[in-house]
Amino acid sequence: MALQTFVQEYYLQQNPDVLQAVLQGVFTSAEQHYTLYGEAEGRQPNPYFEPTGYYTQNPDVLAAVQAGAFSSALEHFEMYGATEGRQPGADTFNEATYLADNPDVQAAVDAGTFTSGYQHFVLYGANEGRASGGSESPSTGETFTLTAGVDNLVGTAGDDTFIGDSASISPADTIDGRAGTDRADLFLSDDETLNATGVEQFFIQSTGDDTFNAASVEGAEEFWSNRSSDTLTVSNIQNNATLGLLDTDETFNAEFRAGVIGDDGTLNIATDSSDATVNIDAGTGNTFTTLAVAAVNGSSVIEIDGGVASYTSIETSGEGSVSLSDDTVEFDSVTSVDLQAAGGSYVDLEDNALDVTVTAGAGDDAIEFGAGEFNTDDSVDLGEGDNTLVLGDADLSTNAIVTAVNAASGVSTLASTATTDVVANVGELDDVSTIAAGLGGSVTGSAATGGNAPVVAADAAAAVTINGIASSGDSVNVTNDLTGGQATAGTGGGDDAGNAAAGLELNMGTDGANDSVSISITGNSSTIEGGQGVAAGGGDTAGEAGVGIDAREFETVNISADEDLTVARGAANGGTAATEDTLVGANATVNITGDSDVDLGTVASAAADASNRNLTINAEELTGDLTVTTGDGNDTIVGGDGDDDIAAGAGVNTLTGGAGRDEFNIDATDNSTVADHSTITDFQAGRGGDTIDGGAAAYDDLTASQRTTVSEADTLDDAVVEALGFTDNTNWTAFEYDGKTYALFDGDDNATFDQGTDIIVELSGVAVADVTVDNFV
Known part of the structure; x- marks a missing residue:
C-alpha cells in the first residue's frame, strides 16, 4: 500500500540523483526508489523520519521487515509505531505530546480522518507551524526546477535546492537562494552559465568535457564535480570556494578570477570516493601556499596540477582516506605536512629536495621521498596507526638511511619504489617490522657476472633481498612482480658462470628454533620468479636458474594474498635447472590466507636430512584457488574454499581439498x-x-x-x-x-x-x- 507520510518533494530535493533516475524512467516514482533502495541506504522519506535510527531503536521492526511483514520501517511506523509511542528514529516528533497540544487533531484521529497525529503533522501540521512535540527541528526548504524559459527563482529561509540541466539552464536565468544553506544541482551536457546569489553549494555533473562559467555567481562556497563522467571546468570563480570531488574519476579544472585569492591563500579541496586530477589556474595576482584536503568519506586519490611550485604546506582532514601527489613541480616547495586530522593519508614528495617536517595522527599514513632525499634533516612523526615511509632508494640498508629511519617516529613499514636490486636489513631498524617492495613497478635483480680471468664470476642479485629478519617474524609486502637477476656464462676456459638469483630472498638475523616470516601480496597481482639459468658457453660450468621465493631459513612462512600470487623458478635456458619454485626450511609450515588465487609451484624444504623435509601447507583460510606441489617429504596439505590443484610429492601425504571442486595430482x-x-x-x-x-x-x-x-x-x-x-x-x-x-x-x-x-x-x-x-x- 502507498506510504501515507512519504513526501515526494522533500525526497527529490534531498536526492537529486533519484530525480534524474525518475526523469530518465529508471523508477516510476520517488516512492518506488525509497521502498526498493532508499530506506536501506538510510535516506529519509520526510524531514521527520530517520529509518536507520528507527531500525536501531526497534530491532523487532527490522526483523519484521526482513520477514516481509512490512514493506519498510516507515510503513510500520505509520501503521503501529506512532500510536505505540515509538520515536521516528530521532526525537523529531512525539505522538502523545502532539495530540495533547492539538485536540482538533486528536478528534480527527478518533474519527478516522487520520491514522495518527504523525500523519497529520507531516502532511499539514508542520506547514501550519504546529510544534512537533519533539526536541529536534530539522531545517527544511523547497525544491525549484529550472525550465526551458527564462527563470527568476527566489528561495526560502530554509535549505533550498535548485535543479537544472543543459536544456533548461541559460545566461538569462536568475537564482536568489536567500537564507539557509542552498544547493544547485546542475547536470551539464554543454557549456553553461547562469546568474546566482545566495546559493552556497554547486553540485555539477559533466558528461561531455563541459564548462560552467561562474562569472555571475556570487557567494558560492563550494563547487563539486558530482559523479562526472567527463572533465569538468569551472571558470571565473569569484572567491576562494572549496572544490569538491564526489564519486568521480574525471579531471576537475578550477579557474579563479584575478585577485580574489591574494598572495597567501589556502586551496580547499573536499573529496568523497574519487580518483581524479585537480588542475588549478590560480589566476593573476593569486597564490595558493597551503593545500588543505578534507577526505569526507571513502578512499580518494588526487593529483594536483597547475605547473606552479607554490605550496609550502599540506594539510589533510576528515574521516576518509586520501592519497595526494603532484603532476610535476607543484609539491617541490613543501616544507610542512600535517596529517593529524585525517583518517589516513598518503603524500608523495618524490621530487621535493627540501627539508620537510611531517606530523601525523592516529590514521594509517604514508609519506614518500625521492631517492637520496630522506635524511636526518627531515623530521617525520607519523603518529600511531600502521604507517609507511616510502623511499626511492634501492638500498635501504645504508648507514645514512638506517640512521634517518631510526630517528623518525611511528614508522612500521619501510618501502621502496626502486625497480632494481632492493635490499633492506630489518634487523637494524628499531621500529620497522615490514619491508614493502614494488611500489614503483616491477622489480628486477641485476644479472650475474660471468667469469673472465682475472675477473671471478659473481652471482646475480635477487629482485628483493631482506636481511636481519627476527626469529619471531618480520614481514615483506609485495605490490608488483619480482624477477631475480639472470645467470651469465663465463667467457673463457676454466671460467665459471655466475648463477641466477631468487625473485625474493629472505634471510634470518639470529637463527632460532622456529623462525617465521610473513609475505603479503597487495595492490597488484604479482609473479615472484627466479632468474634464468645459462648454458656453459665458453666457461666450464653452466649457470643455475633461481627459485621464486628463497625462504630456506624459516620453519614458518605466512602468506596473505589480497591479490593473486604466482611463484615460479627461472627457466633453465640451457643451464642448471632449479628443482623448486618456493624453498622453505626444515619441516616447515606454510600458512596461506586471503581471497585471491595462490600458485606456489613446487614447495620443497632445503633441509639436507630427508627426515626434516616434511611440510605442512595450510590454506584452510584461503578463499581463492590454491595450486601447490610438494617435494619428497611426508607432507600435509589442506586446501581452502576455492577449486584447488594439489599435487602430492614422493612421500606419504595427507591431502585435504576443502570446499570447492579440487583436483589432486x-x-x-x-x-x-x-x-x-x-x-x-x-x-x-x-x-x-x-x-x-x-x-x-x-x-x-x-x-x-x-x-x-x-x-x-x-x-x-x-x-x-x-x-x-x-x-x-x-x-x-x-x-x-x-x-x-x-x-x-x-x-x-x-x-x-x-x-x-x-x-x-x-x-x-x-x-x-x-x-x-x-x-x-
Missing part, C-alpha cells in the same frame, strides 16, 4: 607402496565432485561380485592384487577393504603392485559405489 612418481600411500581426507566422489589427475582418465567400475572378492581378501596386499586382476592396463579402479575405500591405478597390466608404476591412494569416508569415471582426468 597423483601419479606414479609419488612412489607409493601398498603399505605407504597417500590419503585424501575429504574426497567428493561422483559427477561434479573432486578429481584425481594421474595415470589416465579411464576407469573400471568393478562388479558387485568383484568388489566382494576384493573386500574378502586376507590382507590389503592381497586385495590390491585381486583388484589389479580385474583392471585393464592404464585404468583406474576403486575398491573397499577393511572399511576403507582406495583408488588404484594399474600402470603395467600385471597382477602385482609395482612401485613407480602403479598408484594407490586412500579416499577417506567415501563409499566405493559413489566413485565414477568423472573423478579421474
Whole structure:
C-alpha cells in the first residue's frame, strides 16, 4: 500500500540523483526508489523520519521487515509505531505530546480522518507551524526546477535546492537562494552559465568535457564535480570556494578570477570516493601556499596540477582516506605536512629536495621521498596507526638511511619504489617490522657476472633481498612482480658462470628454533620468479636458474594474498635447472590466507636430512584457488574454499581439498607402496565432485561380485592384487577393504603392485559405489 507520510518533494530535493533516475524512467516514482533502495541506504522519506535510527531503536521492526511483514520501517511506523509511542528514529516528533497540544487533531484521529497525529503533522501540521512535540527541528526548504524559459527563482529561509540541466539552464536565468544553506544541482551536457546569489553549494555533473562559467555567481562556497563522467571546468570563480570531488574519476579544472585569492591563500579541496586530477589556474595576482584536503568519506586519490611550485604546506582532514601527489613541480616547495586530522593519508614528495617536517595522527599514513632525499634533516612523526615511509632508494640498508629511519617516529613499514636490486636489513631498524617492495613497478635483480680471468664470476642479485629478519617474524609486502637477476656464462676456459638469483630472498638475523616470516601480496597481482639459468658457453660450468621465493631459513612462512600470487623458478635456458619454485626450511609450515588465487609451484624444504623435509601447507583460510606441489617429504596439505590443484610429492601425504571442486595430482612418481600411500581426507566422489589427475582418465567400475572378492581378501596386499586382476592396463579402479575405500591405478597390466608404476591412494569416508569415471582426468 502507498506510504501515507512519504513526501515526494522533500525526497527529490534531498536526492537529486533519484530525480534524474525518475526523469530518465529508471523508477516510476520517488516512492518506488525509497521502498526498493532508499530506506536501506538510510535516506529519509520526510524531514521527520530517520529509518536507520528507527531500525536501531526497534530491532523487532527490522526483523519484521526482513520477514516481509512490512514493506519498510516507515510503513510500520505509520501503521503501529506512532500510536505505540515509538520515536521516528530521532526525537523529531512525539505522538502523545502532539495530540495533547492539538485536540482538533486528536478528534480527527478518533474519527478516522487520520491514522495518527504523525500523519497529520507531516502532511499539514508542520506547514501550519504546529510544534512537533519533539526536541529536534530539522531545517527544511523547497525544491525549484529550472525550465526551458527564462527563470527568476527566489528561495526560502530554509535549505533550498535548485535543479537544472543543459536544456533548461541559460545566461538569462536568475537564482536568489536567500537564507539557509542552498544547493544547485546542475547536470551539464554543454557549456553553461547562469546568474546566482545566495546559493552556497554547486553540485555539477559533466558528461561531455563541459564548462560552467561562474562569472555571475556570487557567494558560492563550494563547487563539486558530482559523479562526472567527463572533465569538468569551472571558470571565473569569484572567491576562494572549496572544490569538491564526489564519486568521480574525471579531471576537475578550477579557474579563479584575478585577485580574489591574494598572495597567501589556502586551496580547499573536499573529496568523497574519487580518483581524479585537480588542475588549478590560480589566476593573476593569486597564490595558493597551503593545500588543505578534507577526505569526507571513502578512499580518494588526487593529483594536483597547475605547473606552479607554490605550496609550502599540506594539510589533510576528515574521516576518509586520501592519497595526494603532484603532476610535476607543484609539491617541490613543501616544507610542512600535517596529517593529524585525517583518517589516513598518503603524500608523495618524490621530487621535493627540501627539508620537510611531517606530523601525523592516529590514521594509517604514508609519506614518500625521492631517492637520496630522506635524511636526518627531515623530521617525520607519523603518529600511531600502521604507517609507511616510502623511499626511492634501492638500498635501504645504508648507514645514512638506517640512521634517518631510526630517528623518525611511528614508522612500521619501510618501502621502496626502486625497480632494481632492493635490499633492506630489518634487523637494524628499531621500529620497522615490514619491508614493502614494488611500489614503483616491477622489480628486477641485476644479472650475474660471468667469469673472465682475472675477473671471478659473481652471482646475480635477487629482485628483493631482506636481511636481519627476527626469529619471531618480520614481514615483506609485495605490490608488483619480482624477477631475480639472470645467470651469465663465463667467457673463457676454466671460467665459471655466475648463477641466477631468487625473485625474493629472505634471510634470518639470529637463527632460532622456529623462525617465521610473513609475505603479503597487495595492490597488484604479482609473479615472484627466479632468474634464468645459462648454458656453459665458453666457461666450464653452466649457470643455475633461481627459485621464486628463497625462504630456506624459516620453519614458518605466512602468506596473505589480497591479490593473486604466482611463484615460479627461472627457466633453465640451457643451464642448471632449479628443482623448486618456493624453498622453505626444515619441516616447515606454510600458512596461506586471503581471497585471491595462490600458485606456489613446487614447495620443497632445503633441509639436507630427508627426515626434516616434511611440510605442512595450510590454506584452510584461503578463499581463492590454491595450486601447490610438494617435494619428497611426508607432507600435509589442506586446501581452502576455492577449486584447488594439489599435487602430492614422493612421500606419504595427507591431502585435504576443502570446499570447492579440487583436483589432486597423483601419479606414479609419488612412489607409493601398498603399505605407504597417500590419503585424501575429504574426497567428493561422483559427477561434479573432486578429481584425481594421474595415470589416465579411464576407469573400471568393478562388479558387485568383484568388489566382494576384493573386500574378502586376507590382507590389503592381497586385495590390491585381486583388484589389479580385474583392471585393464592404464585404468583406474576403486575398491573397499577393511572399511576403507582406495583408488588404484594399474600402470603395467600385471597382477602385482609395482612401485613407480602403479598408484594407490586412500579416499577417506567415501563409499566405493559413489566413485565414477568423472573423478579421474
